[in-house]
Structures are given as structure tokens and as C-alpha cells.
Amino acid sequence: MFVQEWSEKLTSRVKRQFMMSPLWTGAAGRGLKWEEAVLDRLSIQEAVDQMDEASAAVLRAFYNCFGAGPVSEERFFSLRQRFSGAEFRYGLIQLQNAGLVFALRQGWGERLYAMPSDCFMLWHPYLFPIGQLPEADRVSVWEQRQEDMALQPLGRQLLAVWAELARNGSGLTAKGVLPKKTTAKLMQAASVTDSDLLQAGWQQEETDPYNPAVSFMLKLSGQLGVLVNEKKLLRWETQTLAAWFSKEELFREAFLFQWCLNELLYKKPAMWHVMALLTRLEPGIWYSDAALSDQLCQLDLQGMEWDQSRNACLKLLRGFGWMELAWAGENKMLRWTIMPQLLYQKQRPPERPEPIMLEPNGDLLVPPGCPYRIRWELELVAERKSDDYMSVWQLTRSSIERAIAHGRSVASIMALLQSASGGMPISPLLASSLTDWGKQTEADKKPLADAYPELSLEYPSAEFGFPLRSSEREFTGCELMNHEDFRIERFLPELERVPINWMQQFRSYHHSTRLEILERALSWQAPVQLRMNDNTVAFVPARLERSGNGWTVTGVLREAETHREVCLSPEMWEGMKLVAPGVSGFV
Structure with missing residues (x-):
């Protein structure tokens, strides 16, 4: 899910609490809200700089298994590497308190974790800083x-698919699907292939009757709100369509x-x-x-x-x-x-609409800056001959007859051409041809249920937005957990019964007390600090083994930048201290 979708699931109070996290000190000082801070590059850099070692490691581990959907706690914690479970949990809680990672519960109680998918790209360079890729050598x-032959961008492919749907009709069969003839036309309009989508991970419902490319285009159209699936047809939302075309x-x-x-x-x-x-x-x-x-x-x-x-x-x-x-x-x-x-990006390059050029023979030369609303109308009233840097449409008798049969008129087509060309006059030859082609068709025209969608010539309000929306299929059956339930103390059972000296001072304890401290560390999945040969090291116990009257402990010993598994007996260290991350400090 995207930031906006998460925001709608959160209360204002919870989002204000997120901004009280030390990670957002700078963003809060600039008056940013949570939804703004998580997508603001300066705030992201500040947040990463403020993270302790555990929080940064947890977020990188989450990136290791990120795939748009939630990640199971078992999978997530398996990536903690040298960190103890309690240290990893502490880092995770810091991220939860800043609204960077969310906890979910599935119906059977399994705990999952997720983050807004539109944060992934923006946070990546700050979590994985590597050198800038050099430009290709000009040898x-x-x-x-x-x-390779350049293909049209997806927005242009969508336009072609919608034009085919408008020309062929959006009525559905008795089974509630588009006719095969229509879907074949839609397939031809899209450049992206079924194999491209399947290799990337496109997943369809088992009952989906369409091939992957058509299924993808129709789902995208529905997500944009351009097409609404009703019982007998796919209905056009003309206001949404016009708003989409008006965007840069x-x-x-x-x-x-x-x-x-x-x-x-x-x-x-x-x-x-x-x-x-x-x-x-x-x-x-x-x-x-x-x-x-x-x-x-x-x-x-x-x-x-x-x-x-x-x-x-x-x-x-x-x-x-x-x-x-x-x-x-x-x-x-x-x-x-x-x-x-x-x-x-806060600053975007301006776009300047370019007028089309009208040729007396009916050819329409369309430059790259031609607005999409003009391209849409050209698709409906003319034949596309080429779609390159400079595209060419041609007005023909058949295209005009088809347009008039679907609700357009010669007058409206002429008005379109004059507007699209920046007010240039239509040549007498072209005007005469349009009039002749449309005369008989308009006389025989009958009302049609599948008339071409009529878009207003006035631009929609700038406030008409397109917030990113996901299908949320990967979150089916998941419930957002209350982030206030996540305090490190909840994961350190019987913390209040642990002698305070165990966590505050290095001491040389009796072997039986050393055993008790390690048993407590194991129950918490917490580290201990050991003094060995006048050096202080961190040790993450994994298991205790008793033999006769003695015992040993196996775990990960962390020294400076290295860590290794060792087996220790109690006489191998001079002093020790139990560490409760977030309570008695952090190793």
C-alpha cells in the first residue's frame, strides 16, 4: 500500500505521535506532517542519520525481503545476523514509533510487517549509499x-487501448466479459507483452478470462477510475478521463x-x-x-x-x-x-502544448507536445498512420463515417481541428471533403448506446487528483495492530523482578549467578557484555549445555567489526552485565 492509503487507516493522534519520534526532529521543526516527512528527501536523510545501529540494521533487513506485500515475523527476524532478538526488536520498535514499519495481524494470529511501497525508492540511496553510476564511455x-526499436510509453499505450475500446464498444457478453474480437484489438494496441508481465510477477485471478496484457490494462483502467465494470458494459467515467488527459x-x-x-x-x-x-x-x-x-x-x-x-x-x-x-x-x-x-520532485519541468498541422489531403501531423485530449479525439475521428516522434493521423471517409455513427458531427470535428491547430483555418479542400463524407452519414444516423465518450473542452479543476491506490490483495485478512502496544518492556518478561545491579554494573558473579543471568538473557533473546582479558565484548547467547556439575554457553561473540560463534565456560570471563536494549542501554 502507498503512504496515502496507510494515512487513511491511521488516526490523527497516531500520526502526531509518529512525528514525536527523534527521527523526525528536523521534519517536525519544519512543520511537516507524517505523510510529507516520509516522502521528503531532506527529512529522510535526517532520519537515517539519527538512527541507531539497530534501527538502521532492521530497516536494511526489511529491504532485504521487501516485495510490496507484508513480511512474516519469522522471515524478518531470520535476517538479524549478528544482532540478538531483543536488539532487533528494539530497533524495530523505533521504526514503528516513527511510522516507517507497520505491524499487522493475520486472522490466525501470525504477525506480519509492512511499509509504504512508495517509500522504498526514496529511502534506498540513504540506506545503501554507493557511488554514482558513470555515464557510458563515448568511445x-x-x-x-x-x-532496439523504442516503444510507446505506457500512458500512450493506455490511450490506444481506450481508443480501441471506444471504437469497438464497451458492451459485455452474457458472461460479463468483453467479446473476443474486442480483446484481440486491445492486445494489438498494447506494446507490453504477456511474457514481460508474467516474468515481472503479474498475478491474475484464476477466473480472469483475459490474457495477461489485456487483464493488466483493464485493471489499471479500473484503478484510475476511468472504467467502471457494470453488469452489461464497462462504463466510461468521462470526468476522470478528461482529468487524466489534462495531467502532464x-x-x-x-x-x-x-x-x-x-x-x-x-x-x-x-x-x-x-x-x-x-x-x-x-x-x-x-x-x-x-x-x-x-x-x-x-x-x-x-x-x-x-x-x-x-x-x-x-x-x-x-x-x-x-x-x-x-x-x-x-x-x-x-x-x-x-x-x-x-x-x-518539488520543481517539475514545464510542458508547452504544441498545435497539430493540417494538410489539405487530410493528413494531420502531430508533434510530441500535442495534448492527450487532442490525441484521444484524433484516435476517434481519424486513422493513425504512424506513432513516432512526429505522429501522423489521416482523416478518411471511413473514419468520418465511423465517428459520426458514434455520435460525433462534422461541425464538432471541424471545431476540434481548428482548436487543435491553434486556430489555423481549415483548407477549403479538406472542409469540402469532410462535409461530403459526413452528409449522407448524418442523414442516416441513429442514436447509439455505445456513442464515443464526450469530453468537455474545459480543463478539469487542478484539484482533481490521482492518489496512488493499490489493489491491497496482499493485505487481505490482515488487521493493523495498535502501534502503542509496541514497547520494548512488553518483550522483556519479568523485567521488574530482575536485580537492577545485573543491568547497571559489571561484576564478577558466582558461577550460579552467571548461569541465572545467561538464562534471563536467553529468555529475552538479549545480549550480555563480558569483560575478557581486560576487553569488553558483546555476547549473544544461543544455548546452554550442562555437563555434570559444570556448564557451557554457545553464542555469537562480537568484537569490533567481526562476530564469530564461540563456546564459553564461566571461568573464561572476569565480569559481566545483562543488557536490556532500550532499558539499560544498547550494546
């Missing part, structure tokens, strides 16, 4: 590069990028990290795929299959028209065609 072979193209693509990550990369942690590194790259600049591969290894994460995940990400991004790929000799190159992190 002579680069001038002979072979580029870079905004639309960045919005779709975030939605697709959350929807597709379910339980795909390696692909999330690949995408996170890719979003650090400057748009429009060529980079080496081999250099990206080297950087992935620097993340030092467990159990990741980088090559397969990297290739799946690049195929998906190319299928959505968001990335171009090329070859320079044996070297694979890549570059963004969109600005994937635009949603979180």
Missing part, C-alpha cells in the same frame, strides 16, 4: 550502436511507474532493488548495463538472483516504453525516457 564503437505526460508516466512497481513486483525483492538503482540514473543519459550489474553486487544482500532480475526489469521497462536499450559492440546500454521519480 568510437558507441557511434555505431544498434538501438511526465507526471502520468511517473504515476504509472509507481503503480506498476507495487502491482507487479509482488514478492520480488531483487527486482525492487534493481529498480531502485535504476531510478538513481539521470533520465536521457546512456549507462552501461555491466556497470549496473557491478553496483548490484555492492548492495551485499542475501539470497538475491541479480542477473535474472535485472533482465526482467529491463524487459519490463522497455515494454512500457520507459527505457531504451542499445548495443555498442558487446556492451549493452540503457537510458530512461521518463523521469521515474518526478512525483517527489
Whole structure:
């Protein structure tokens, strides 16, 4: 789920409590709310800088298993490495108190953890700081590069799919699905393939009657609120459609990028990290795929299959028209065609709408800056001949007859052309052709139930927003737990009965007391501090073994930057102290 969706599940009081966390001192001083702080780069950097060692380690561990959906506590705590269970729990509680990680309970009582999926990319460079990927070398072979054919961005593919649906009708069969002829047209309109989506992790319901690409496009249309599934048809929400077309193209693509990550990369942690590194790259600049591969290894994460995940990400991004790929000799190159992190940039590049050019023969030359609402109307009244940097539509007798049969008129088409061309007059030849083509059709026109959606020429209010929404399928049956239940004392049973000296002072205890302290540390999954050969070290006990009148303890000994498993007997240390993380200090 996204930040906005989590926010709606939280009370105002809880969000104010989040902002009282030491991690948000700077953000709170600037007057930011929780929803703003978790997505604000300066506040994120401050929060990571404020984290103690345990909190930072817990958040990195969570990133190791992140896949948009919740993570089981067992899986999560298995990644704690050198930290004791109590230390890991303490770090987790600090993150929970700042609203960075949320605890959920499934129906049978299993505890799960999740974080807002739109935070993943923004926090990644601060949790995994590695050098900037260098631009591709401009060597002579680069001038002979072979580029793969560029595909249209997903927003443009959606437009083509919607246009096909409008032309073919959105009525449903008796089984409540689109006719096969219609779905075949929708498949042709989309560039992204079934295999691209399935490799990325697209999951359909077992009863879904459509192929993956069509299913994906229809679900995305429903999530945007453009199409509403009713009993006998898919109904157009024209106000939402007009609002979507009125957004800047870079905004639309960045919005779709975030939605697709959350929807597709379910339980795909390696692909999330690949995408996170890719979003650090400057748009429009060529980079080496081999250099990206080297950087992935620097993340030092467990159990990741980088090559397969990297290739799946690049195929998906190319299928959505968001990335171009090329070859320079044996070297694979890549570059963004969109600005994937635009949603979180305070300053956005302005977009200037460009008028279309009208040719007397009916050809319409459409520049890249042509607004989508104009492109939508052109799809409905003309035939698309090419869709490249400069696209070409053509007005024909059949396209005009089809448009009029679906509710348009010659007058409305002429008004569209004049408006789209910036007020340029329509040539007499073209006007005459339009009039002739439409005369007979308008005379025979009958009311149609599947008339083309009519969009107002007035732009929707700027307040009409598109908040990121997830399907929430991965959270089915989950209940958000009260974050106030998470205090470290709840996980340290009988804390009040433990002698205070055990936690405050180094002492040389009798062997029987040493055994009691270690038994308490084991019950808490807590560390102890030991004084060995005049050095103080941390020790995380794992098990006690008794033999005759003696005993030994096995666990992890932490020294400076190293840790190793050892077996100790009580005479091997001079003094000891029990550590209750968050209560008696932190190792």
C-alpha cells in the first residue's frame, strides 16, 4: 500500500505521535506532517542519520525481503545476523514509533510487517549509499550502436487501448466479459507483452478470462477510475478521463511507474532493488548495463538472483516504453525516457502544448507536445498512420463515417481541428471533403448506446487528483495492530523482578549467578557484555549445555567489526552485565 492509503487507516493522534519520534526532529521543526516527512528527501536523510545501529540494521533487513506485500515475523527476524532478538526488536520498535514499519495481524494470529511501497525508492540511496553510476564511455564503437526499436510509453499505450475500446464498444457478453474480437484489438494496441508481465510477477485471478496484457490494462483502467465494470458494459467515467488527459505526460508516466512497481513486483525483492538503482540514473543519459550489474553486487544482500532480475526489469521497462536499450559492440546500454521519480520532485519541468498541422489531403501531423485530449479525439475521428516522434493521423471517409455513427458531427470535428491547430483555418479542400463524407452519414444516423465518450473542452479543476491506490490483495485478512502496544518492556518478561545491579554494573558473579543471568538473557533473546582479558565484548547467547556439575554457553561473540560463534565456560570471563536494549542501554 502507498503512504496515502496507510494515512487513511491511521488516526490523527497516531500520526502526531509518529512525528514525536527523534527521527523526525528536523521534519517536525519544519512543520511537516507524517505523510510529507516520509516522502521528503531532506527529512529522510535526517532520519537515517539519527538512527541507531539497530534501527538502521532492521530497516536494511526489511529491504532485504521487501516485495510490496507484508513480511512474516519469522522471515524478518531470520535476517538479524549478528544482532540478538531483543536488539532487533528494539530497533524495530523505533521504526514503528516513527511510522516507517507497520505491524499487522493475520486472522490466525501470525504477525506480519509492512511499509509504504512508495517509500522504498526514496529511502534506498540513504540506506545503501554507493557511488554514482558513470555515464557510458563515448568511445568510437558507441557511434555505431544498434538501438532496439523504442516503444510507446505506457500512458500512450493506455490511450490506444481506450481508443480501441471506444471504437469497438464497451458492451459485455452474457458472461460479463468483453467479446473476443474486442480483446484481440486491445492486445494489438498494447506494446507490453504477456511474457514481460508474467516474468515481472503479474498475478491474475484464476477466473480472469483475459490474457495477461489485456487483464493488466483493464485493471489499471479500473484503478484510475476511468472504467467502471457494470453488469452489461464497462462504463466510461468521462470526468476522470478528461482529468487524466489534462495531467502532464511526465507526471502520468511517473504515476504509472509507481503503480506498476507495487502491482507487479509482488514478492520480488531483487527486482525492487534493481529498480531502485535504476531510478538513481539521470533520465536521457546512456549507462552501461555491466556497470549496473557491478553496483548490484555492492548492495551485499542475501539470497538475491541479480542477473535474472535485472533482465526482467529491463524487459519490463522497455515494454512500457520507459527505457531504451542499445548495443555498442558487446556492451549493452540503457537510458530512461521518463523521469521515474518526478512525483517527489518539488520543481517539475514545464510542458508547452504544441498545435497539430493540417494538410489539405487530410493528413494531420502531430508533434510530441500535442495534448492527450487532442490525441484521444484524433484516435476517434481519424486513422493513425504512424506513432513516432512526429505522429501522423489521416482523416478518411471511413473514419468520418465511423465517428459520426458514434455520435460525433462534422461541425464538432471541424471545431476540434481548428482548436487543435491553434486556430489555423481549415483548407477549403479538406472542409469540402469532410462535409461530403459526413452528409449522407448524418442523414442516416441513429442514436447509439455505445456513442464515443464526450469530453468537455474545459480543463478539469487542478484539484482533481490521482492518489496512488493499490489493489491491497496482499493485505487481505490482515488487521493493523495498535502501534502503542509496541514497547520494548512488553518483550522483556519479568523485567521488574530482575536485580537492577545485573543491568547497571559489571561484576564478577558466582558461577550460579552467571548461569541465572545467561538464562534471563536467553529468555529475552538479549545480549550480555563480558569483560575478557581486560576487553569488553558483546555476547549473544544461543544455548546452554550442562555437563555434570559444570556448564557451557554457545553464542555469537562480537568484537569490533567481526562476530564469530564461540563456546564459553564461566571461568573464561572476569565480569559481566545483562543488557536490556532500550532499558539499560544498547550494546
